[in-house]
Amino acid sequence: MLSRSTYTVYVLSVAGDGRRWLVFRRYREWHRLHERLVALYTNVPPIPPKTLLSIFGPMSPPVVDARSRGLQAFLEASLAHAEIRASELFAAFLADEGEIKGLQMLADDLHEFALVRAATARHGARAKTPRRAPRATSPVSYTHLRAHETD
Numbered sequence: 651m652l653s654r655s656t657y658t659v660y661v662l663s664v665a666g667d668g669r670r671w672l673v674f675r676r677y678r679e680w681h682r683l684h685e686r687l688v689a690l691y692t693n694v695p696p697i698p699p700k701t702l703l704s705i706f707g708p709m710s711p712p713v714v715d716a717r718s719r720g721l722q723a724f725l726e727a728s729l730a731h732a733e734i735r736a737s738e739l740f741a742a743f744l745a746d747e748g749e750i751k752g753l754q755m756l757a758d759d760l761h762e763f764a765l766v767r768a769a770t771a772r773h774g775a776r777a778k779t780p781r782r783a784p785r786a787t788s789p790v791s792y793t794h795l796r797a798h799e800t801d
Contacts, residue, residue: 656709658677658717659674660714666735667729680721683739683740686739691731691734695723
């Protein structure tokens with residue numbers, strides 16, 4: 651089933667062992683990784699809580715920024731944890747085409763937004779206009795608007 655919803659993709663950069671990764675993931679993917687690591691290892695670094703209370707809502711810039719900082723700290727601490735760093739699970743998370751997927755999602759959004767804007771210019775108010783264009787919400791994330799499968 652397809653639905654239209656807005657969600658945040660956290661874009662984080664980390665370096666270690668002479669390599670650099672750019673990781674594009676939704677919070678639930680980070681949470682899933684954390685749960686799996688906790689099941690396998692001791693002293694797994696914490697991640698931000700699933701629910702951050704905010705009067706502005708779960709996708710407000712302060713919440714996204716706080717989560718970004720927490721996920722960045724988790725990523726860096728995980729690279730410093732010898733067992734996690736060496737695990738296939740963690741390596742797969744870092745290398746799972748995240749950069750390619752993230753860039754493709756952003757390109758899809760920008761293309762969709764351009765098409766809607768062009769239709770609006772041709773047909774005036776009759777065309778459906780998006781609530782907002784994809785935009786940066788913090789230095790390490792962007793809000794992503796697109797049709798996707800619901801979980």
